[in-house]
Amino acid sequence: NLTQRLSGVIKNLRGQARLTESNIQDALREVRMALLEADVALPVVKDFIAQVKEAALGQEVIGNLNPGQAFIGVVHRELTKLMGEHNDALNLATTPPAVILMAGLQGAGKTTTSGKLAKLLREQQKKKVLLVSCDVYRPAAIEQLRTLAQQLEIDFFASDISQKPQDIALAAHDYAKKHYHDVLIVDTAGRLAIDAAMMEEIKQLNAALKPIETLFVVDAMTGQDAVNTAKAFGEALPLTGVILTKLDGDARGGAALSVRQITGKPIKFIGVSEKPNGLEAFHPERMASRVLGMGDVLSLLEEAQRGVDMAEAQKLAKKVQSGKGFDLNDFKMQIVQMRKMGGMSALMDKLPAQLSQAAAGAQVDDKQINRIEGIINSMTPLERSKPELIKASRKRRIAMGAGVQVMHVNQLLNQFEQSQKMMKMFSKGGMGKLMRGMAG
Ligand code: GDP
Numbered sequence: 001n002l003t004q005r006l007s008g009v010i011k012n013l014r015g016q017a018r019l020t021e022s023n024i025q026d027a028l029r030e031v032r033m034a035l036l037e038a039d040v041a042l043p044v045v046k047d048f049i050a051q052v053k054e055a056a057l058g059q060e061v062i063g064n065l066n067p068g069q070a071f072i073g074v075v076h077r078e079l080t081k082l083m084g085e086h087n088d089a090l091n092l093a094t095t096p097p098a099v100i101l102m103a104g105l106q107g108a109g110k111t112t113t114s115g116k117l118a119k120l121l122r123e124q125q126k127k128k129v130l131l132v133s134c135d136v137y138r139p140a141a142i143e144q145l146r147t148l149a150q151q152l153e154i155d156f157f158a159s160d161i162s163q164k165p166q167d168i169a170l171a172a173h174d175y176a177k178k179h180y181h182d183v184l185i186v187d188t189a190g191r192l193a194i195d196a197a198m199m200e201e202i203k204q205l206n207a208a209l210k211p212i213e214t215l216f217v218v219d220a221m222t223g224q225d226a227v228n229t230a231k232a233f234g235e236a237l238p239l240t241g242v243i244l245t246k247l248d249g250d251a252r253g254g255a256a257l258s259v260r261q262i263t264g265k266p267i268k269f270i271g272v273s274e275k276p277n278g279l280e281a282f283h284p285e286r287m288a289s290r291v292l293g294m295g296d297v298l299s300l301l302e303e304a305q306r307g308v309d310m311a312e313a314q315k316l317a318k319k320v321q322s323g324k325g326f327d328l329n330d331f332k333m334q335i336v337q338m339r340k341m342g343g344m345s346a347l348m349d350k351l352p353a354q355l356s357q358a359a360a361g362a363q364v365d366d367k368q369i370n371r372i373e374g375i376i377n378s379m380t381p382l383e384r385s386k387p388e389l390i391k392a393s394r395k396r397r398i399a400m401g402a403g404v405q406v407m408h409v410n411q412l413l414n415q416f417e418q419s420q421k422m423m424k425m426f427s428k429g430g431m432g433k434l435m436r437g438m439a440g
């Protein structure tokens with residue numbers, strides 16, 4: 001990671017009176033290499049390095065601070081700048097109700113975050129909030145928001161699913177006006193991946209509602225996909241901000257750097273738990289500390305930038321070979337990889353006969369792949385790493401979030417178990433080699 005990489009060159013900076021062009025050269029190269037290795041776009045890296053260099057040069061090394069620490073301080077400040085310097089608060093200054101539109105992919109955390117945000121606005125700003133869902137495709141998703149609203153004692157506008165999303169939203173807007181709500185939060189339908197119909201729908205919603213805040217909700221754990229999705233949404237919608245969810249998972253900041261860079265929009269909030277109070281205002285400075293202090297910023301950046309690649313496949317292969325720690329996150333990664341490689345049927349052709357049969361035993365076909373991904377998206381990071389925790393009530397919640405039956409969740413858990421068995425079966429054989437081969 002960055003800190004580790006820097007620690008070597010920091011030693012070399014010791015005993016110098018100040019940071020100079022020549023003595024920070026190595027340190028700058030390390031930062032540059034680290035970012036490039038992580039696949040951060042060259043112009044972004046160049047800008048960042050130039051800024052760090054300019055800020056570091058001539059910096060007096062005072063007091064007990066050694067030049068290395070001074071250098072880290074500069075990197076910290078520049079990272080903070082990269083993420084926007086200050087916290088950007090929500091703008092609700094408009095004729096009430098102030099409309100907040102939630103956009104993002106399925107499983108990103110829109111519905112959960114809508115509830116969290118309503119609670120936060122009520123508690124911190126004494127706002128009277130109305131929640132509405134425009135997810136007409138998945139009645140269960142509307143039900144999920146209704147349940148949440150009930151739990152949190154937030155007003156909920158019941159959607160008429162025979163109507164178009166924008167008509168539902170406008171009806172909710174009328175209702176909010178009549179009932180003196182300060183804020184209307186509009187939860188929307190997401191898909192598993194960017195598609196034209198979804199973009200069209202959210203664009204129309206945005207045009208009809210003219211929200212004061214259009215927030216893009218994105219799962220910090222999705223890495224490279226988070227960046228791509230952010231870009232697509234940013235191009236289609238006049239976003240006013242980003243909410244990065246699931247930062248309590250193992251993503252610890254990489255996405256924060258990339259998303260801000262790509263959309264140019266401020267991250268306004270971060271999701272730090274699945275609980276209703278797990279939403280916090282985003283502070284770039286705190287995030288920079290986290291990025292510098294954390295153990296695996298670069299591997300995360302790498303993951304964020306690369307998506308399916310060698311490293312992922314090898315990591316997976318290692319787990320597979322050891323037969324240990326293969327969890328639902330890995331299962332999902334496998335599934336995503338399968339899809340990127342042309343689906344199960346294409347994959348079957350590449351597999352040796354023996355393995356093909358085992359895979360058939362796990363009964364995963366192309367149609368199920370999307371559903372499986374949706375279900376795993378609806379799980380919390382903890383549930384993904386410890387599937388054994390998923391008992392009846394969690395199953396119900398997950399099913400509701402993914403818009404499927406509990407039966408489907410059970411099916412998935414069975415498939416996962418099968419898959420685990422399959423892993424064990426082939427762990428001694430060439431599975432690791434096979435996975436690496438598939439990545440290449
Ligand atoms: P939507 O499809 O975008 O509406 O996503 P949901 O709101 O249904 O969220 C999908 C899953 O992610 C649910 O299981 C949530 O509990 C979980 N989730 C959302 N935000 C967070 C977060 O910040 N931390 C954790 N741990 N889980 C989250």
Ligand code: MG
Binds near residue numbers: 107110111112135141
């Ligand atoms: Mg939802």
